[in-house]
Amino acid sequence: MKKFLIVLFSILWTVDLSAQTGNLDFMHSTGKIYVVIAVLVAIFFGIIGFLVYLERKLTKLESLIED
Amino acid sequence: MENKLWWKLLCVPILLYVIIVGLSVPLSPGITSMSQYTAYTGQTFTVSVATYNTFHTKAKEVKARLRKDTSLFIAAQNVKVIDDNNIEVTFSIPTFLPSSKKQERFSLDVDNDFDGYGTLPGKFIIKQNNIDSIVGAKVWKNTNFGNLNKRGTNFPFRGLLFETIRNTFFHVPLWFGMLFLFLGATWNSFMYLRTQDQDRDRRAEVMTMVGLVFGLLGIVTGMLWAKATWGTYWTWKEIKLNMTAIALLIYFAYFVLRNAFDDLEKRARIAAVYNMFAFVAALILINVIPRMTDSLHPGSGGNPAFGSEDMDNTLRMVFYPAIIGWTLLGFWIATIYYRALNIEEKYLERED
Amino acid sequence: MNTIQEIWFLFRKELTLEFRQKYAISGILLYVFSTIFVVYTSTFDADPKQWNILFWIIVLFASVNTATKSFVQESGSSQLYYYSLVNPVAIIISKMLYNTLLLLVLNFLAYGVFSLVLGSPVRDFQLFFIAIFLASLGFSITFTFISAISSKADNSASLMAILGFPIVIPIVMELVKVSQNALPGSFDSAINEDIMILLAIDLLLGGAALMLFPFLWRD
Numbered sequence: 010m011k012k013f014l015i016v017l018f019s020i021l022w023t024v025d026l027s028a029q030t031g032n033l034d035f036m037h038s039t040g041k042i043y044v045v046i047a048v049l050v051a052i053f054f055g056i057i058g059f060l061v062y063l064e065r066k067l068t069k070l071e072s073l074i075e076d
Numbered sequence: 077m078e079n080k081l082w083w084k085l086l087c088v089p090i091l092l093y094v095i096i097v098g099l100s101v102p103l104s105p106g107i108t109s110m111s112q113y114t115a116y117t118g119q120t121f122t123v124s125v126a127t128y129n130t131f132h133t134k135a136k137e138v139k140a141r142l143r144k145d146t147s148l149f150i151a152a153q154n155v156k157v158i159d160d161n162n163i164e165v166t167f168s169i170p171t172f173l174p175s176s177k178k179q180e181r182f183s184l185d186v187d188n189d190f191d192g193y194g195t196l197p198g199k200f201i202i203k204q205n206n207i208d209s210i211v212g213a214k215v216w217k218n219t220n221f222g223n224l225n226k227r228g229t230n231f232p233f234r235g236l237l238f239e240t241i242r243n244t245f246f247h248v249p250l251w252f253g254m255l256f257l258f259l260g261a262t263w264n265s266f267m268y269l270r271t272q273d274q275d276r277d278r279r280a281e282v283m284t285m286v287g288l289v290f291g292l293l294g295i296v297t298g299m300l301w302a303k304a305t306w307g308t309y310w311t312w313k314e315i316k317l318n319m320t321a322i323a324l325l326i327y328f329a330y331f332v333l334r335n336a337f338d339d340l341e342k343r344a345r346i347a348a349v350y351n352m353f354a355f356v357a358a359l360i361l362i363n364v365i366p367r368m369t370d371s372l373h374p375g376s377g378g379n380p381a382f383g384s385e386d387m388d389n390t391l392r393m394v395f396y397p398a399i400i401g402w403t404l405l406g407f408w409i410a411t412i413y414y415r416a417l418n419i420e421e422k423y424l425e426r427e428d
Numbered sequence: 429m430n431t432i433q434e435i436w437f438l439f440r441k442e443l444t445l446e447f448r449q450k451y452a453i454s455g456i457l458l459y460v461f462s463t464i465f466v467v468y469t470s471t472f473d474a475d476p477k478q479w480n481i482l483f484w485i486i487v488l489f490a491s492v493n494t495a496t497k498s499f500v501q502e503s504g505s506s507q508l509y510y511y512s513l514v515n516p517v518a519i520i521i522s523k524m525l526y527n528t529l530l531l532l533v534l535n536f537l538a539y540g541v542f543s544l545v546l547g548s549p550v551r552d553f554q555l556f557f558i559a560i561f562l563a564s565l566g567f568s569i570t571f572t573f574i575s576a577i578s579s580k581a582d583n584s585a586s587l588m589a590i591l592g593f594p595i596v597i598p599i600v601m602e603l604v605k606v607s608q609n610a611l612p613g614s615f616d617s618a619i620n621e622d623i624m625i626l627l628a629i630d631l632l633l634g635g636a637a638l639m640l641f642p643f644l645w646r647d
Contacts, residue, residue, distance in 0.1 A: 036304055040103070040128060040238040044304040048246050048297040049095075055293040056409070059286070063413060070420055269643045325594040332590050336581040346580050349640045350591070353573065356636045357595040360629055365598050 078411040087404035094398040098245040101390065105130045105194030106233030107186055117204040120153070120168040127186055127194060128233060132157045135188035140165045141221050142182045142200060148174045148216040149185075169202060172212035179203040185224070192227030196235070232388050236305050243301050244391060245398040250294035251320070253403040255362075257287030257410065258327070262355040265348035277344035278417045280351055284330055286410040290402075291324045316366045316373050323358040330354060434514045438522035446530070453530070456494050460486065460538045468545045476549040476611040483542055484604055487535050487563060488596070494530055495571030496588050498523050499579035516645040517638060520572065524634070527568035535560045549611050556610035558623060559603055566599040566630040573637035576644055595633075602626040 036043050077083075106128040115121055125140070132138050138157055143149035154166040163186065173180050182200045187193035231241055261283035268276035298317065299309045312318065333350055337343035366373070446453065463486050467474075474482060539560065542548070550556045571592055578587035602622055609619045 041304050042239040044240045044300060045099070045242045045246070047300045048243050051296050051300060052246060052250070052293055055289060055296070056405075059289050059409060063416065066413075066416055070416060070423070073420075074423055269640075319598075322594050322597050329590045329594060333577070333581070333587065336583065336587055342580065345643060346577060349644050350577055352640055353633075353636050354595070356632060357598070360598050360632065364625065364629070365601060 078414060083404060084408040084411075087401045087408060090397050090401035091405065094245050094394055094401050098242050098394045098398070101394075102228075102230045103129050103233045103239060103241070104227050104230040105186070105191040106235070106238075107184060107194050107196035108235070110184065110196070110200070113199055114201045114203065115167070115169055117169050117173060117202060117206075118171050120166065122164055122166045124158075124162060124164045125184070125186060127161050127163065128238070130186075130188070130191045130194065131160050132163055132188055132190075133160050135190035138163060138186070138188040139221065140184065140186045141219075142167060142169075142202075143185055144174055144180065144182055144216065148213065149219060149221065150216055151219045151221045170212065170215040172206070172208045172215065173202060173204045174209055174213040174216040175204075176207055176209045178205075178207070187224050189225050191225075193224045194233060229390055231390055240301055240304055241391070243297065245394050247294065247297040247301055248395070249398040249402040250290050250297065251362075252399045253406040254287045254290040254294060256403045257283045257290060257406050258355055258358065260407070260410075261287060262352055265351040268344060268348040269352075272341075272345075274340065274344060274421070275418075277348065278414055278421070280348060281334070282410045282413040282417065283407075284327055284351065285413065286406050288324060288327050289409075290406055291320065291327070295321060295324070314373070316362075319361045319365050323361045326354045326358055326361075431515050431518050434518035435522045435525070438514065438518060439525055442522065442526040446526075453534075456490055456534055457537065459493060460490050460534070460541060463489070464538070464541050464545055474546060476613055477608070479542075479546060479549055480604060480608055480611055482546075483539070484563075484600060484607070486542075487538055488567070488600060490534055490538060491531050491563075491567035492571055492588065492592060494534060495527050495568060496575050496585065498527055498572050499575045516642040519645065520576070520638060520641040524568050524572045524637075527572050528564050531564035531568050532561065535564055551612050552610040555619070556607055559607040559610065562606075562623070562626045562630060563599070563603050566603075566626070566633070567596065569630060569634040569637055570596050570599065573633075573641065576641060580644070599626065599629055602629065 036047070107125060108128050109126045111124040112121070135157075138155045140152040140155050140163070141149045142152075150167065150170065152165045153168050156164040156166075158164060165186075179201055181198040182202060183198055184196045184200055185193055186195075234241055261280045264276045264280035264283065267273070268280060295317075302311070302314075302317070303309050306314075310317065330347065330351060334343055334347050337346065467482055467486070539548075543550070571588075574588060574592040574595065575584075578584040578591060581587050602625060606619060606622050606626060609615065609622075
């Protein structure tokens with residue numbers, strides 16, 4: 010379960026961020042294009058979150074092999 | 077396969093195409109609102125119409141019509157351009173409607189030679205007290221409108237959705253990617269049960285893991301999209317949303333199950349059995365149940381999700397590559413994780 | 429012995445054991461009675477919709493409790509003994525049949541007590557009994573198989589809940605929909621389609637369980 014926390018946290022953080030950056034007026038302006046941007050940002054953070062998880066996994070592996 | 081680079085790099089141009097084309101192709105002209113939505117027969121009135129993504133000032137001629145179907149319509153008497161996105165249209169409604177009902181729904185078409193035409197389907201209601209559909213049909217058939225102007229290459233305009241129709245290339249393919257990854261995991265679980273090869277178990281594990289990440293992203297992007305169109309992040313009335321959330325719970329349980337065993341062989345075997353069972357259950361959840369109930373998603377209640385109504389050819393030209401691109405990316409991420417697990421495994425073997 | 433004889437033999441064994449111990453049935457009955465009593469003291473006049481959902485929730489939890497016992501109570505040595513004797517498919521089929529029967533009895537009893545205490549708004553008995561039958565079949569198939577999986581782990585009771593509930597949700601949803609139609613206040617002409625879907629879900633999960641169980645069994 011702990012494995013998913015990093016990914017989950019980063020995604021939820023993105024959602025929270027996008028909710029804070031704009032009230033609805035901003036998100037609905039210019040034909041709601043910022044919703045598409047928010048979706049892309051969420052995917053970006055999700056993938057980065059998984060990369061961070063992999064990174065930590067590999068760091069652990071490296072220290073294991075060096076010992 | 078997992079060490080080959082070509083298919084991983086293949087997803088880069090595909091996703092680049094998806095993002096660039098998906099974000100830069102304009103929407104077709106659309107009608108966002110009218111100052112009134114009802115009228116009576118015999119009335120002459122002026123309605124102000126707000127349009128989206130139009131350049132009326134650059135057009136030579138702006139036309140409008142109220143239409144029942146492709147042959148029955150009346151043209152506007154006069155169209156006055158206020159600015160690029162606002163016009164005032166004057167209609168004179170004939171005495172009879174081409175209908176034997178007390179009221180009938182009509183679509184509004186706004187057309188100019190610069191943008192092409194835009195439609196507000198079935199929103200405008202005209203009421204009549206006296207009914208004579210034969211005379212009505214004659215009058216409504218005889219108006220001169222000319223041909224509609226052609227539109228350029230663009231994505232369809234939908235009320236409520238606006239530009240978020242582009243999320244079709246970012247939100248929807250995540251689900252397809254997730255399904256393909258889960259399918260891959262199921263295949264590897266099946267192969268594990270046949271061969272007892274621990275390598276197959278690792279493949280199944282990483283594909284499930286990345287599939288789960290894709291599923292979570294699908295939920296999050298779906299929530300953002302839902303907030304902009306339905307007005308809420310989460311609704312218990314929306315069956316697809318809740319069913320996919322439960323499908324993800326099933327796969328969360330897969331990792332809980334894995335952690336419950338210490339013995340590698342036993343863990344791999346039971347995880348493989350559960351994974352295959354979970355795929356059957358998840359397919360029922362995602363594909364069978366949502367079709368039985370009304371849903372806010374397009375294409376629910378019996379129809380396939382991407383029928384001709386919801387997808388036009390321009391959308392498809394980006395949507396299909398998007399599915400391939402995101403799926404390849406998913407498998408790429410999975411292989412990196414898989415190789416990390418492989419190294420760990422080899423190291424632990426050498427330790428022993 | 430061929431497979432059908434094996435199934436019949438194992439099925440009788442389960443029944444005999446149950447009649448001798450009366451452990452499962454009495455425990456479950458106690459559970460059903462006490463939950464219904466709690467429901468009774470808190471809601472006196474449930475409308476048909478609430479009645480329906482309360483009924484299925486109680487049936488669901490009673491079913492989990494019943495089916496959990498089917499593999500967890502088997503000790504390791506007796507499992508080994510079966511494995512050397514009979515076809516694993518016969519084991520899972522006999523367990524599923526036995527659980528279906530047990531749940532059928534249990535669900536009808538629960539319905540009886542429920543209608544005694546809270547009254548019965550059921551209008552279309554045929555449809556409601558079809559729903560109860562399909563519920564017993566579906567719950568028995570799912571929970572028997574999940575119980576087989578979780579019995580392999582140490583902490584099987586909590587694993588049972590984690591694995592079982594998400595998988596059984598589509599069945600519960602269809603059940604509520606079908607049985608709702610047997611109550612006054614709602615009518616859906618396409619209900620036969622829902623019954624077929626429910627049956628299809630049961631058979632699909634059952635088929636998957638039968639195919640996968642032999643892999644689970646060998647230790």
